Amino acid sequence: MQNHTPILPETAKENSDSYRYPHRMVIVYTLFLLMGASIIAWVSLQNRYNREDDESLDYFKEVSSKNLSGRDPHLDKNSETKTNLKEKSLGVVSLYYPWFEIPLPPGEHKQVFQNHCLVCHSPQLVFNQPPHLKSEVWKGVVHKMVANYGANISALEEEQIVTYLLALQLFRDYQAKNVP
Template sequence: MAESEQTDTHQQHRAQRTTVILIIVLAILAGAISWYGIRPGNEMVVTSKTPSITSSEDAETIDHIPLASIAVDEIVLPHFEPIMPLGPHREVFMTNCITCHSPRLVIDQPHFSQEKWEEIVNKMVVTFGGHVYKKDQPKIVEYLVSIRGKTE
């Protein structure tokens, strides 16, 4: 191989390496911009008061206020109670168990004896770290037996 061909091959490899490095740097930069949300001209401004619209001129420019500058005192979301059968201590069950379990999971369980429900509730507390007061455990068992207990 001639010396000039070797120099050309070396320059081609160097150009390819430079291109690959440039692409990697641009990909990292694009990832950082998307991750951190850096957008030119969109500074985050937090204020303690909601901007007021005092004239029609202000009303036309309201869309230019950065979203973070609009303070919200309270957001009220609708509350949808999961559908669970009525029974004794239903509210104790709902407060303690529905935070981790879907209502359907409980409704789809087979009919167990009281002893089995006691064992299951104890397992939820001891093994899985369920945050249930000791005084509430019998109430939860009573509710579960009333809706999914053995019918013998």
């Protein structure tokens, strides 16, 4: 004989204990666990940021407390460790070099210019030169890079670079006139 369970109406389902009991317990347990986890996380994070001896945070602490000059009064307490602390307080000083490269306008021999000139300096140095320079002046500048700084540029390439520099100058003069 098959045992048919009676089909109950929706309202009866919700009201019966067999449906309500596990549903409520899931919510209670989840809340309980979440509270526990967040308390543990909070306490451990607090500890980490307050710990005096955490070496990984030393650098930031020193930088932020501005004792870079090595002249803080607490450094003079113990003359033996004074030297070490002074050295340490300056720490590693590093420079984050901002990104800044000017997109070069198209022109004949642009590639030659890119290959040989930008090794040593930014195109900004070129963009910044006085307007309306004669080609002899540019020739002199490019030749100086070869003669004085040993740039690996052939005589032909020198001419090609000057061609591009003159095109660049026209572009800049146009830009100076037309861009507000």
